[in-house]
Amino acid sequence: DPKIIQKPKYLVAVTGSEKILICEQYLGHNAMYWYRQSAKKPLEFMFSYSYQKLMDNQTASSRFQPQSSKKNHLDLQITALKPDDSATYFCASSQGWGSAETLYFGSGTRLTVL
Amino acid sequence: GDKVKQSPSALSLQEGTNSALRCNFSIAATTVQWFLQNPRGSLMNLFYLVPGTKENGRLKSAFDSKESYSTLHIRDAQLEDSGTYFCAAENNNNAPRFGAGTKLSVKP
Numbered sequence: 001d002p003k004i005i006q007k008p009k010y011l012v013a014v015t016g017s018e019k020i021l022i023c024e025q026y027l028g029h030n031a032m033y034w035y036r037q038s039a040k041k042p043l044e045f046m047f048s049y050s051y052q053k054l055m056d057n058q059t060a061s062s063r064f065q066p067q068s069s070k071k072n073h074l075d076l077q078i079t080a081l082k083p084d085d086s087a088t089y090f091c092a093s094s095q096g097w098g099s100a101e102t103l104y105f106g107s108g109t110r111l112t113v114l
Numbered sequence: 115g116d117k118v119k120q121s122p123s124a125l126s127l128q129e130g131t132n133s134a135l136r137c138n139f140s141i142a143a144t145t146v147q148w149f150l151q152n153p154r155g156s157l158m159n160l161f162y163l164v165p166g167t168k169e170n171g172r173l174k175s176a177f178d179s180k181e182s183y184s185t186l187h188i189r190d191a192q193l194e195d196s197g198t199y200f201c202a203a204e205n206n207n208n209a210p211r212f213g214a215g216t217k218l219s220v221k222p
Contacts, residue, residue, distance in 0.1 A: 033209055043200060043212035056209040088155065098207050103147060105157040 003027045004106035006091050011111045013081050020067075021076040021109045023091030029104075031055070031097040032074035034066060037108075038087035049074055050097035081113045117141045118203050120213035127191045127220050135199055135216045139182040143203035146177045146184040147210060151198045160186070160199075191220045 007022040025032060034046040048056040052068040067075045078085060088108040094101035119138045127133055137146065148160040161168050163177040163184065172192075177184040184201055198217045202210035 035212070042214050043202075045209050045211055048209040055207075090157065098204075102159050102162040103149075103202070103210060104159065105149075107156055 002107065004091060004093060004104060006089075006106040006109050008109060009107070011109055013111065013113050015081060015083060015113060017081050018077065018079045019081065019111070021078070021089050021091075021111070023074050023076070023106060025072050025091070025093040025104075025106075027093055027095075027104060028072075029093035029095050030071065031094045031101065032068070032072075033092040033094075033103070034074065034076050035090045035092060035105075036087045037090060043090070046076075047074075048097070055097055078111075083113045086111055086113045116214070117211050118201060118213035120199075120201060120216050122216060123214065124217045125219070127188075127195075127218065129191060129193060129220055129222050131191055132187070132189050133191065133218075135186045135188075135201075135218075137184045137201035137203070137213055139184075139203050141182075141203060141205045141211075143177075143179060143182065143184075143205050145204045145210075146175075147202045148175055148184070148186050149200045149202065150195075151200065151215070153197060157200075188218075191218075193220050193222065196220045 004025045031050040033048045046059045047066045065077045088110045090108045091106040092103045146163045161175040165179040167176040172189045174187040198215040202212045
């Protein structure tokens with residue numbers, strides 16, 4: 001059984017629309033992350049949270065907003081979608097924040113923006 | 115510029131042979147992780163390293179923080195080892211940053 005659930009697996013959106021990518025982890029971890037993978041930039045770090053607080057952020061655009069309603073949830077809201085946003089978005093988690101913590105990944109949401 | 119550089123970018127191996135992948139860091143990495151992304155896209159953690167070495171079956175990894183590099187050695191390569199290998203480095207309480215990957219093809 002997958003312990004990090006990402007929904008949906010595939011997502012098609014039109015330019016200018018808004019979508020929410022869902023991530024839930026059932027590993028009992030305290031830290032969660034979002035990474036993005038495309039042909040241009042393999043596994044690019046976006047955000048990390050620990051105990052629902054933002055710890056690290058490398059996403060320049062405010063169109064990307066993480067949302068954490070519970071410790072084991074970290075959704076990603078993307079507004080004003082552009083074709084360049086097309087990528088596979090991976091959610092990950094680790095036991096805690098900082099050194100000595102192995103990352104575990106979900107299976108990803110493949111987003112295509114037309 | 116790239117904080118984590120992986121080499122080679124692609125590699126083709128004959129089944130049963132050995133090889134080494136490398137990551138060089140331009141940051142003061144404190145920990146390194148190695149992952150394998152299989153052809154279906156799933157990412158699997160292979161190693162988590164503080165400075166030192168670890169071994170698991172046919173895989174062995176080393177991390178030298180002073181010289182800022184890490185290696186992943188694959189012994190007796192098998193067809194199921196094919197995929198893309200990524201390394202990721204942490205430093206100064208930042209989330210792990212990934213290299214661009216090494217795409218490995220193992221041929222019979």
